[in-house]
Amino acid sequence: MATGSYHHGNLRAALLERAEEVLVKDGAVGLSLRGLARDLGVSHAAPTRHFRDRQDLLDTLVTEGFGDLNHRLREAAGSAGPVDERLTALGRAYVVFATERSALLEIMFAAKKEEGAGEDLRRLAHVSLEIAAGLIGEAQQTGAVRPGDPARLAQVAFSAVHGLAVLAVGGLLDGTPVDEATDLTLNVLLAGLGAAP
Amino acid sequence: MATGSYHHGNLRAALLERAEEVLVKDGAVGLSLRGLARDLGVSHAAPTRHFRDRQDLLDTLVTEGFGDLNHRLREAAGSAGPVDERLTALGRAYVVFATERSALLEIMFAAKKEEGAGEDLRRLAHVSLEIAAGLIGEAQQTGAVRPGDPARLAQVAFSAVHGLAVLAVGGLLDGTPVDEATDLTLNVLLAGLGAAP
């Protein structure tokens, strides 16, 4: 599909696709616009027609990544079942995403100090937190979670699963299978959230 | 101090010092060996006398970073006071390090997929986990922490504080002051660790 219009048809989409392949294989360091152009058989200047600069391409990947993540989180949060099971599902979904797309996760939480486009990305990251906060608010109504600002408790929950993902991706879990580490983390987290302040 | 022998005296130390300044200011992306050489007034090839390549300089910074981190953690873990207070101190020390030296923290938990020298760095990261595991083992004896493999519980504890540091550095805490977010995280964590499995 996609009939080649000039040289490629949809160079933009091809660049993004190839970029994530390179990202998985060599990390963000090994990703160059000239390299992508070479891989796709176009001139080295062609990518700049579709992305202002290298960072713009990276930001586009990150945006897509947050889209996928937030979609998965919404599915987990909205599934059937009691609220504590949905909280567990939410945590697991995060860790699954983080380990499946670890190269992407790394750049999602890296270039957060860029001033310009960083604002949009921060808003997207925020959505993840808001999904967690919504579910925690629900859980507070059933008494499964202690009282308190749901946004702040969501920060705590996010910290737990994100930190675990970093350990897993960094190979610091030793022999512990990721699933077991995840379940233990979520068990401790939910026990802690449930306990009286 | 340090009399200039040829051009600089101790170029190696000067490179490391300048490198962390650049890291803080521009991140790992903006750090180039040629740039450092320019800043220090030496030829562009001079740095390769002291560091095999760019990654070697980065690894050296990371090693020093883990040294500092583990020193701080040991101090917090070994301070006077009941074990749960020391656990809190340990968590706070981690977050303080992570926010004070956030640029360094980023590269400490980034290039973890390098095959060669990564082994040494993983061992250093491990030390942090072992310090936490030791303290958790102590806390189990007083009944402050639930039974279970201290190494696995340390992974959970590490996840909580590391994840929080990422949120803080990434500007995702909204209005929440870091100290308050830290204390809430540690409160939830310790409550969760104390509860029966």
Place this chain on the structure above:
DNA sequence: ACCTGAACACCGTTCAAGT
């Protein structure tokens, strides 16, 4: 032992010019 200078093979980015 430590540094220089030239060299090679890469980059990102811009810009006139082509189709």
Place this chain on the structure above:
DNA sequence: ACCTGAACACCGTTCAAGT
């Protein structure tokens, strides 16, 4: 509208040569 080719100012890394 989309791409090319040359150009400019950068990189990392190597290697003979200097002191």
